[in-house]
Every structure is written in C-alpha cells, then in structure tokens.
Amino acid sequence: MNVLLLFLIVFAPFVFFILRMLRHTRESLGDGSPLVRSVTVTWDRNRFFTRFTVLLLLPLPLMGLLYIGMGVATFVRQPDQVLGAVFLMLLGVATVALVAFIFSQQYRLWKQVRDKRVTFDPGLKTITIAEADGSVVVSSQNVSSIESHIAHRSNKRPDWAFYTFVLTDGRRFSLHDLFLRADDLLESYFSGTAQVLVSHKTIWYEPENDSPIGELCPTTGR
Structure with missing residues (x-):
C-alpha cells in the first residue's frame, strides 16, 4: 500500500504533465491545430482551473501554513x-497572501473567457467569436489592425495577454491569448494585416472599449 501511494505521489504528476504536453502539442502544432482543421475553443471551469499555471500554485498555501505552524511552534517551545x-510566520503569511492574489487574478481572467466560444476555420481563415448575445466573424477582409496587449517589457506571453481586432467599421473585439495558442496563427489568418504592440505597466489589464457582440453585426447578417 505504501509503495502504491509513493508511486502515485511521484509519478502521477509526471504522467499528468506528459499528457498535457501532448495535448498542447496536438492543439498548437498537430492535427488538432486551428491551422489544420476547424476547431472550436471554450474554457469551462474544469479546463481553466486545471491548467499548469493554476495547479503549480496548489502546494504553496500548504507551504505557507507549514511556515506559520513552524513559527508558532518555535515561539512556544523556544521563546528566546x-x-x-516571527520570520517564519511572516514568510507563511506572505506566501498565502501571494497565492491568494494570483488566484484572484486567475478568477478575474476566467470570468472574461468563460462565456466565449471561439471557432477557427483555416479554410476560410475566419475566427468566429460567439457569446450568449450573438456572434461576430473576423478575418483579414474586415480587420484593419490587430492590437497585441502584453505586460510592459515582458519576455514571454503572460496568461492575461490579449489581442484586440479593430474592424474596418471601427468596432473592436478582443480575444485573450488562451484562445490563440497555436504558433503563427495570426500570421496565417491575418497575413498583411497591421499589428500594433500595446504594452501595459500594470499587473492586471483587460480589454477596454470593446464593442458589444449583441449589437448589429453586418459580418453575421444580424
């Protein structure tokens, strides 16, 4: 029993990691990529909160509580x-507070992506963004520019990076980077479309001035 438990503790995360990497490769480069076939992407609660970014945080609150417990035990047993x-307790509190802050950012992000259903069509090179109130289709034919919003001086794409499609009629629709994981997707779908880099100095930033998808959308015939 102990051997089985040790095996699960050591190898289960490794197997989970391998499976997720294979899935990511299939969805970004393989036969499941929106560069190859029509793909619809959604982010329900289970999929969003079982991402590596979130799962890697799970041990940290326990570590924080452990530090706090060690600090209390040290204070009781060794008053000198x-x-x-105090250092151990402060370290524990700081760890728990940091994890709580990161989780709050992840929850805010999930609220922005949970209601979207995004369909990629590599044949027509269109992206359909659907919400409860309607949908809009964007392509190189009706997009004048694409704004890439990232953290200031970021060397990698953070979880809350997003892209804003500015249509020729002035309307704006944003998609978070979670929907656009395939390499070279924008270059393939929007070849020749101007891309503008917009950097943000704040930790959290979100789309502003987006047009409601529920309004009259000529691109969908509504």
Missing part, C-alpha cells in the same frame, strides 16, 4: 527565538 519565529 522570537525573531526566527
């Missing part, structure tokens, strides 16, 4: 080690 006890 007050500074060490």
